[in-house]
Amino acid sequence: xxxxxxxxxxxxxxxxxxxxxxNSQELTWKHAVASLDYNPVHTNPEWCKTAQVFGLPVPxxxxxxxxxxxxxxxTDWAYPVGGRMKRLEVKLIKPVPVxxxxxxxxxxxxxxxxxxxQDFVTIDVWAKNQDGEQVGVGTAQVLLPK
Amino acid sequence: MGYxxxxxxxxxxxxxxxxxxxxxxxEQVEDYxxxxxxEIGKETEVPIKFEVKxxxxxxxxxxxxxxxxxxxxxEYAKKCGHDGLVAHPxxxxxxAFYVLTKGHGSWIRTPGARNPGQIxxxxxxxxxxxVLTIKQQGYDKWIKRGKYYMRYLNETYDQNGTLKxxxxxxxxxxxxxxxxxxxxxxxHALQA
Numbered sequence: 474x475x476x477x478x479x480x481x482x483x484x485x486x487x488x489x490x491x492x493x494x495x496n497s498q499e500l501t502w503k504h505a506v507a508s509l510d511y512n513p514v515h516t517n518p519e520w521c522k523t524a525q526v527f528g529l530p531v532p533x534x535x536x537x538x539x540x541x542x543x544x545x546x547x548t549d550w551a552y553p554v555g556g557r558m559k560r561l562e563v564k565l566i567k568p569v570p571v572x573x574x575x576x577x578x579x580x581x582x583x584x585x586x587x588x589x590x591q592d593f594v595t596i597d598v599w600a601k602n603q604d605g606e607q608v609g610v611g612t613a614q615v616l617l618p619k
Numbered sequence: 620m621g622y623x624x625x626x627x628x629x630x631x632x633x634x635x636x637x638x639x640x641x642x643x644x645x646e647q648v649e650d651y652x653x654x655x656x657x658e659i660g661k662e663t664e665v666p667i668k669f670e671v672k673x674x675x676x677x678x679x680x681x682x683x684x685x686x687x688x689x690x691x692x693x694e695y696a697k698k699c700g701h702d703g704l705v706a707h708p709x710x711x712x713x714x715a716f717y718v719l720t721k722g723h724g725s726w727i728r729t730p731g732a733r734n735p736g737q738i739x740x741x742x743x744x745x746x747x748x749x750v751l752t753i754k755q756q757g758y759d760k761w762i763k764r765g766k767y768y769m770r771y772l773n774e775t776y777d778q779n780g781t782l783k784x785x786x787x788x789x790x791x792x793x794x795x796x797x798x799x800x801x802x803x804x805x806x807h808a809l810q811a
Contacts, residue, residue, distance in 0.1 A: 500684070502622070506629040507682020508709075509716035511640040513730055517622050520643070523805040526731055536734035541683040541709040548708065552689045555700020557744070558708045564736040611736075618700060 478554045480592040480617040483581055489550045489596065491578040492542060496534055498571045504538045515571075527568040534569040539609050543598045546579045547613055556617045559593050563611035567602070574603040579613070589619055632674045634717060642728055643803050650721035651729060653799065654760065654767045654792040658723075662756045667718040669751040673704055676747065680707045706745040711775060711784055714751055724755040726769060726790055731802035731809060733791040735768075740785045743777070750778040758787065765810050767794045 494500075498518065505516050513520040514527070515535050522530045540563050547558060569575060583595035593616045600609040623640055630636050639647075669675075673693075680690035689696040689705040696705050719727055726732065745751070753775050760769040773786045793799045793808050801808035 499625075502626045503629050503684070504682045505640075506626055506635055507679045508712040509635070509638050510712065510727075511626070511642050512728065512732065513643055514732075516626065516640075517643070519622075520805050523807070524731070524802055525807050526733060526802075526809070536737075537709055537712045538683070540737065541685070541707065541712075544708045545683060545685050545687075548685065548687050548689070552687060552701075552705060553699050557701075558741055560738070560740045561708065562736075562738045565734060 478551065478556070478617070480584070480586070480594070480619055483584065483594055483617065485581050485584060487581040489546050489579040489581075491576050492545050492549065493574070493576045494542060495574045496569070496571055498532065501532060501534055501538065501571045504535055504541075508535065508537060510535055510537065529568060529570060532571045534571060534573070536565045539565060539569060539575070539600050542575070542577045543579075543600055543609060543611065544613075546577050546598060547596060547615055551615050551617060554618060556615055558613060559616050560614040561611060563598070563609055565609045567606060567608045569602060569608050575608065576601050582612075590616075592617055592619065632672070632678050634675060635678065638717065642730055645800070645803055647720075647728075648796065648799055648803065651725045651796075651799065652722050653796050654769060654794045657726070657757045657760055657769055659757045659760060661723060662754055663723040665718045665724060665753045665755055667720070669714045669717050671706075671745060671747055671749045671751060673747045675713065676704060676706045676710060676745070679710045679713050683707060683709075702744065703746055708739070708741065710745060711739070711773075711786065714775065715753065715773060718753050719755065723757065724753075724771070726771065726792060727788070729790075729792055729799060731793040731799060735789050735791060737789065738787040742782050742784060745783055749783075751783065752776050766791045767810070768792075
């Protein structure tokens with residue numbers, strides 16, 4: 474599919490392949506190291522027992538980790554053909570405790586035929602937890618080649 | 620083994636190894652700007668610069684984790700139509716945390732902060748060798764349902780003055796320095 478993906482080949486309503494991840498404290502620690510966001514709400518289980526920033530006694534995933542995995546839906550789909558993200562707007566709805574199993578997905582909602590190198594599509598993106606609850610929603614604009 | 624030692628096992632890059640991972644050091648708080656004192660409209664060019672190395676870009680993708688080869692293999696990325704190794708779209712997170720450690724902009728590190736959402740616009744790809752600078756602006760602050768919100772605007776430029784990205788981030792913050800100090804001690808200090 475990736476080899477054939479072009480701006481012309483995409484239709485509104487196309488659904489992007491989902492990404493699923495079983496999170497863990499180890500993965501969130503690795504994300505803290507990668508992003509340099511060592512906020513204890515993500516990294517320090519002992520501190521979280523009492524600080525309870527989100528009303529939970531456990532660490533939660535970084536919001537930007539959730540956003541990065543929402544991006545992965547798009548980068549898996551568009552980057553192998555030279556596509557590139559142009560804009561992303563995300564609302565993070567619910568905290569995601571470490572250890573959650575989340576699914577990330579997206580669907581094309583708009584096509585913008587602006588001109589060569591500027592054509593882009595709009596994609597509704599979302600993240601759901603293992604209970605099917607939305608934890609993040611947003612829209613992305615993605616430049617696609619002709 | 621403590622949580623800091625656990626994370627130290629994963630530090631690979633020069634920047635990761637030199638960056639202080641302990642966000643609960645009380646001395647750091649002396650350099651923070653608190654919700655009460657945030658000056659809306661004030662723009663600051665952050666003095667610390669971020670020189671982009673391939674290892675920085677790859678390390679961010681590894682930490683997502685995202686194994687797409689465009690983030691690790693320059694030749695593959697070029698075959699795909701990119702002009703070099705690709706930075707993960709959220710790579711700017713690493714840049715922001717590396718440079719925004721004090722004063723205006725330190726809000727992103729505040730213990731007790733919550734992240735309800737962001738808007739990011741990309742204008743030019745980040746490339747290996749870029750030297751990035753962030754211009755930071757307090758954009759808005761408001762109180763809603765007892766929570767203390769603020770929105771900032773980050774603009775990232777390269778060494779040629781090219782705008783790479785613009786990000787509007789929203790945070791819910793502890794209101795005062797006293798609230799942040801309570802969080803350092805592990806007490807909950809958000810009003811709502």
